[in-house]
Amino acid sequence: FPAEAGLYTASDQIILLTPENVDAVLFNSTAALVVEFYASWCGHCVAFSPIWKSLARNIKEWKPAIDLAAIDCADEQGTTVCTRFGITGYPSLKFFHAYSKKESKGEDLRGFSRDVRGLRHLIIDKLHTHEETWPPACPPLETASETEIDHFFETNNVQHLALVFETDDSYVGREVTLDLLQYENIAVRRVLNTEEGLVSKLGVKDFPSCYLYYSAGNFSRLHVQSEARAFYTYALQRLPGVVRSGKPRQTITDLIKNTTREQWRLFNSSRVYMSDLESALHYSLRVEVASHPVISGERLTALKRYMSVLAKYFPGRPVVRGLLKTLDIWLQSQHGSEIKYSAFRDILDRTVENTDAVLPDVLRWVGCQGSQPHLRGYPCSVWTLFHVLTVQAKNTASSDPREVLQAMRSYVRSFFGCRECAAHFEGMAAESMHSVNTLSNAVLWLWSRHNRVNNRLAGALSEDPLFPKIQWPSPDQCPRCHGVRGKGEHSWNDEEVLAFLRSYFSSEHILYDYLE
Ligand code: FAD
Incomplete structure (x- = not known):
């Protein structure tokens, strides 16, 4: 292709x-x-x-x-x-x-x-309009009758049956059915408001509304912020036992019990950890940049931009911030056409009073831990680092609202090891980064482009089954970020998203300790 x-x-x-x-x-x-x-x-x-x-x-x-x-x-x-x-x-x-x-x-x-x-x-x-040749992956889209639902579990081996009650002209039930088609252990059927037996059995009053129905005949209403497609889909994809087809059904508890891998660090999945940010710095500065013994041209400019935003905005421990400032001052004073990585590294590895290096020489993932060693980790920390930097960036008379985004763009283009990622990111940057004209827009631009990447990668091999790619933040994490437009279409409330991001990635919110 x-x-x-x-x-x-x-x-x-x-x-x-x-x-x-x-x-x-x-x-x-x-x-x-x-x-x-x-x-x-x-x-x-x-x-x-x-x-x-x-x-x-x-x-x-x-x-x-x-x-x-x-x-x-x-x-x-x-x-x-x-x-x-x-x-x-x-x-x-x-x-x-x-x-x-x-x-x-x-x-x-x-x-x-x-x-x-x-x-x-x-x-x-x-x-x-398919007649004999229904696409095999497509679940039934017709309305379900009471008899069918009564006998559903005799022929279907799923834990959850979600019933979307709606009027004849509504498409929500079919949209949610299709949204869930790649998920196991759940089936979705639409039921019309005219299906009186079921409507009265479940006491359905709202159309649309969604109910979970179980083999024993018991049922419960799915509680969502808005009775709309996106909210049903978010909630159903997260039900216990529901997983994307082909992905293992693993839980954090399984992982903790598994003694063959590095010890799992318990963490709060809605917080940012300094350990991930420092690990990102360690890997980028000691591994990715190190793969270029001599740095010149576009790459040298990229490194200067990166160090400049790190020195200005990295919200870390005072010693780490001091180190980043020293590195930046040294780098910006290099006016030749190239630098040797070894000279940069000498400063990077400086110790204070013969102790360990200021910037730890280890990868210690916490919020970015993956259920397998090859999942999450560094790329997760790169996103986190740049979200933090866009949030930390401050307005000054001479500041450029795109400063952090440009630093990220040129870092990714020049150094990021995943070349396919770099090409995709460059495509998004070339398309719309120029339209960013305030610091708030910069925060939102990175958030929305990250969501585009999440959308593209949902279900891909690189997706950790324990941390599925979602349109982030979920309605659970930030109810006010989500809304519906006129006819039930999901919409983001940008002002609320911005407030959420500013708090989530703020320096005060970063955790230095994980749960041992
Ligand atoms: P990540 O997507 O890495 O997110 C890390 C954390 O950020 C999440 O745990 C969550 O807390 C938070 N988060 C999630 N979404 C958002 C958001 N929208 N805004 C703010 N915070 C959010 N992989 C590929 O296979 N193909 C690619 O083309 C590709 N392109 C990439 C481009 C860049 C610039 C980067 C940094 C990475 C790219 N990756 C790509 C890697 C991929 O995006 C993930 O980083 C990786 O799969 C690890 O995923 P994760 O589950 O840890 O979550």
């Missing part, structure tokens, strides 16, 4: 079609597909592309049942594909059923909505 084409890149989670892959993607696929045929020069297509990307993020969990693709008809190669599918105007959308035959031209979705919600509903309507 190409990494980039026209208006989209591979990290948009949209399949980029080419003459070579088009048949393999569209025909005989186990998932249905919606394809956008566009021309990169067309203004409407440029205007539609953020909506298409946003839809891809919004229905990412539905992928095994329905996937999105795009092709640039203005591209010489793309033209042949677009002609073959009879495309004459842009943007055009076509729906391909699962297991479409090779000669299929797809179904034109004329007059499609230009907003994510409308497109989602259109997709659900189209999923319903």
Whole structure:
């Protein structure tokens, strides 16, 4: 698959079609597909592309049942594909059923909505049009009857059955069903308000509302902040025993009992730990930067920017702050075209009164511990470090609101060992970092881009099953950060998010001790 084409890149989670892959993607696929045929020069297509990307993020969990693709008809190669599918105007959308035959031209979705919600509903309507060849990963989307629910546990081996009670015109139940399709030990069914037996048995008064129903016939209402898709999905994904398919069902207790690995440090998962921040400094300055014995050009500028924001804003122990300041003063006074890492290292490793190095020469993860040695750790601490720095950055007459973000961008580009991560981050930075014009925007920009990465990585191999990637902070962590817009769409309350981040990453909130 190409990494980039026209208006989209591979990290948009949209399949980029080419003459070579088009048949393999569209025909005989186990998932249905919606394809956008566009021309990169067309203004409407440029205007539609953020909506298409946003839809891809919004229905990412539905992928095994329905996937999105795009092709640039203005591209010489793309033209042949677009002609073959009879495309004459842009943007055009076509729906391909699962297991479409090779000669299929797809179904034109004329007059499609230009907003994510409308497109989602259109997709659900189209999923319903499958007849014999229902996409195998797609759970039933029809309404459930009382009889079906009565016999549900005879044929389904799940712990939880979530019933979304709603009116006929509501899509919430089906959206939540699809949001949970990659999760085990839970099934979701929609029940209409007209299903009188069930409605009165459970005493349902609100539509929509969600109930958990168990094999013994007992039930309880799912308590959420708002009766809306995002809140049901957040809550159901977190029920005990519910895990993403294929991920091990491990608990912290299992980990603590497991004596073969380094001792697990108990920690409060809603706090930042200094040990993670110092470990991030240790790894970046003694390992990542060290892999360049001579540092020059763009890399030298990146290191200077990084040290400058660390010296100004790192909220650590006084001795560590003193060290960072010394390193920064030394570095900024180097006016040659290159420096030797060994000279930088000599200062970094300085000791005070023959004790240990000021900056501990160890990795001691606490809040960033992973359930396996290869999970979390350093990348977790890099995010945490830069969130802390964006929050600590102070306004001065000469300050640049993008100072910390630019330091992060150039550090990641020049030194961050995960090159794929660096490329993705650079893509996001190039797209929108220039629009950040206040320190508050900088804090929010990093938060929202981190959430984009979380969205893309949810379910990936690098996801720790004990610390699933979520759109952060969850409604439990910050109820006021979450809200709903007019028709039940989830929305972030940016002011509340900012207040939450400013407190969460503040120096006063950082813990120096973990629970032994
Ligand atoms: P992390 O995502 O590392 O988050 C660390 C902590 O930050 C969380 O535990 C939580 O407390 C908090 N947090 C979570 N979300 C937010 C948010 N939105 N705002 C503020 N705080 C938050 N891995 C890849 O496989 N592919 C990539 O392309 C990729 N790109 C990356 C780019 C950068 C710049 C960095 C630093 C890392 C990247 N990674 C990538 C690694 C990946 O993002 C995670 O860091 C890693 O998988 C560890 O995940 P984690 O569960 O510890 O949580």
